[in-house]
Amino acid sequence: MQIEQSSVGNLLLASLSPGDYALFAPDLVRVDLIRRTLLSSPEQPIVYCWFLENGIASMVATSRDGQETEAGIVGREGMIDVATIMGSPRTPLRTFIQISGKGLRIPARTMIAAYSASETVRKTFNQFTFELLCQIAQTALANASYSVEQRLARWLLMCADRLDRNEISLTHESLSVMLNVRRAGVTQAIQSLQSAGYLETRRGSARIVNRRGLEEFAQDAYSAPLL
Amino acid sequence: MQIEQSSVGNLLLASLSPGDYALFAPDLVRVDLIRRTLLSSPEQPIVYCWFLENGIASMVATSRDGQETEAGIVGREGMIDVATIMGSPRTPLRTFIQISGKGLRIPARTMIAAYSASETVRKTFNQFTFELLCQIAQTALANASYSVEQRLARWLLMCADRLDRNEISLTHESLSVMLNVRRAGVTQAIQSLQSAGYLETRRGSARIVNRRGLEEFAQDAYSAPLL
DNA sequence: TATCCTCTGTACGAAATCGTACAGACATGG
DNA sequence: CCATGTCTGTACGATTTCGTACAGAGGATA
Numbered sequence: 001m002q003i004e005q006s007s008v009g010n011l012l013l014a015s016l017s018p019g020d021y022a023l024f025a026p027d028l029v030r031v032d033l034i035r036r037t038l039l040s041s042p043e044q045p046i047v048y049c050w051f052l053e054n055g056i057a058s059m060v061a062t063s064r065d066g067q068e069t070e071a072g073i074v075g076r077e078g079m080i081d082v083a084t085i086m087g088s089p090r091t092p093l094r095t096f097i098q099i100s101g102k103g104l105r106i107p108a109r110t111m112i113a114a115y116s117a118s119e120t121v122r123k124t125f126n127q128f129t130f131e132l133l134c135q136i137a138q139t140a141l142a143n144a145s146y147s148v149e150q151r152l153a154r155w156l157l158m159c160a161d162r163l164d165r166n167e168i169s170l171t172h173e174s175l176s177v178m179l180n181v182r183r184a185g186v187t188q189a190i191q192s193l194q195s196a197g198y199l200e201t202r203r204g205s206a207r208i209v210n211r212r213g214l215e216e217f218a219q220d221a222y223s224a225p226l227l
Numbered sequence: 228m229q230i231e232q233s234s235v236g237n238l239l240l241a242s243l244s245p246g247d248y249a250l251f252a253p254d255l256v257r258v259d260l261i262r263r264t265l266l267s268s269p270e271q272p273i274v275y276c277w278f279l280e281n282g283i284a285s286m287v288a289t290s291r292d293g294q295e296t297e298a299g300i301v302g303r304e305g306m307i308d309v310a311t312i313m314g315s316p317r318t319p320l321r322t323f324i325q326i327s328g329k330g331l332r333i334p335a336r337t338m339i340a341a342y343s344a345s346e347t348v349r350k351t352f353n354q355f356t357f358e359l360l361c362q363i364a365q366t367a368l369a370n371a372s373y374s375v376e377q378r379l380a381r382w383l384l385m386c387a388d389r390l391d392r393n394e395i396s397l398t399h400e401s402l403s404v405m406l407n408v409r410r411a412g413v414t415q416a417i418q419s420l421q422s423a424g425y426l427e428t429r430r431g432s433a434r435i436v437n438r439r440g441l442e443e444f445a446q447d448a449y450s451a452p453l454l
Numbered sequence: 455t456a457t458c459c460t461c462t463g464t465a466c467g468a469a470a471t472c473g474t475a476c477a478g479a480c481a482t483g484g
Numbered sequence: 485c486c487a488t489g490t491c492t493g494t495a496c497g498a499t500t501t502c503g504t505a506c507a508g509a510g511g512a513t514a
Contacts, residue, residue: 127315133356134319145290146294183462184503185500187462464507467502478492479491479492
């Protein structure tokens with residue numbers, strides 16, 4: 001039984017015309033996506049494309065010597081992996097589930113077929129690809145110009161934008177990997193944001209309680225997504 | 228008189244089939260591109276796309292509060308601005324000529340028309356777009372993980388890859404803006420690379436004299452371009 | 455309840471980088 | 485040749501972030 005477009009929580013798929021959606025529908029499969037699930041990685045060709053409906057995926061740039069930093073995040077507003085539509089069977093970026101959720105999966109070859117079959121599909125997905133490129137460029141800027149605290153604030157805000165809640169479940173350890181700082185540095189930064197009244201925290205999660213304040217604190221490290 | 232494809236030094240245009248090239252040819256104009264020339268910017272819609280034949284263009288991510296950092300560079304292997312083919316009439320990234328050279332200019336609307344007319348044009352340009360996305364992700368990684376000296380080494384190597392020479396004409400001041408560090412920091416980093424025997428420098432320029440050594444020093448901040 | 459493992463808070467000196475300032479070197483144009 | 489503006493070298497303390505280590509808190513399991 002095919003998945004009805006009206007039941008799809010992914011914004012890209014939901015925005016397609018019924019005709020375009022029909023190109024995807026036969027091969028869409030709904031899946032649970034739990035933390036740490038690998039969606040694509042440099043080690044192997046891309047087999048599936050993924051469309052989150054909730055939760056967050058993290059795109060990470062890696063180097064052979066073991067450094068890794070998050071380049072961008074994708075939630076229900078996007079797809080994984082854009083390499084596929086850009087004509088590359090592989091990607092140098094590793095993408096995995098950072099915050100568990102549900103989503104849809106489709107064979108990469110179906111994605112490619114739909115992309116070449118329809119100009120409007122191309123338009124929709126190209127637009128997302130460019131938004132992603134801009135997000136990654138902003139990450140490069142943030143990494144070079146802003147403090148750990150501000151980068152943390154940016155990350156929390158971007159996450160909250162892509163979830164429908166202000167509660168974000170993550171350990172300091174994961175955040176330290178994403179931001180490429182010490183775990184202890186994250187602890188201090190979180191405390192600082194908390195004592196300023198922007199967050200409440202519990203073991204394993206943080207909640208934004210003063211979004212406006214957090215945005216101001218982040219300054220232009222964060223700017224509202226182009227969504 | 229149209230520009231012969233065989234005389235075109237830009238690798239994207241040169242790689243097109245004659246039929247695809249014909250979509251561009253009527254509107255291509257060869258131009259001199261001198262340092263600081265703005266190719267595209269957030270302030271205005273994109274009117275032209277540009278294809279360098281030599282020299283380097285710098286893509287810079289900016290924030291309203293005045294921070295700016297280079298997200299990536301483009302030489303004769305690419306085009307400016309990919310926003311156009313991804314369907315966006317505007318771009319948040321500022322692109323300008325960092326190292327003077329020659330190139331070709333085409334109206335953005337011609338670019339769009341060629342892109343939608345030919346699947347092979349799309350394939351060629353999508354591939355470049357993805358390479359650029361990956362380059363920017365690497366910049367994000369480098370900014371978060373590597374020292375100023377290593378980032379400088381990376382930058383010099385990437386520039387040399389895109390020129391046909393090892394001599395790079397730039398002041399410490401420009402480099403400091405690109406890498407988002409103090410001008411004095413660039414001076415020190417350059418001295419360090421010089422005393423290690425990787426570079427020779429003169430007022431306003433640096434020359435790579437031990438490329439292999441520089442690559443090793445940069446570690447995985449630099450990895451050979453996917454070109 | 456007792457045990458174990460993960461997560462968080464905190465401390466310390468070390469290192470990188472910053473912000474700023476100033477003087478000398480170089481290049482260009484009158 | 486001189487004057488002027490740009491570029492480079494250098495210095496200083498201040499600040500941020502690092503690397504590492506350890507102890508206590510929270511939560512799960514036996």
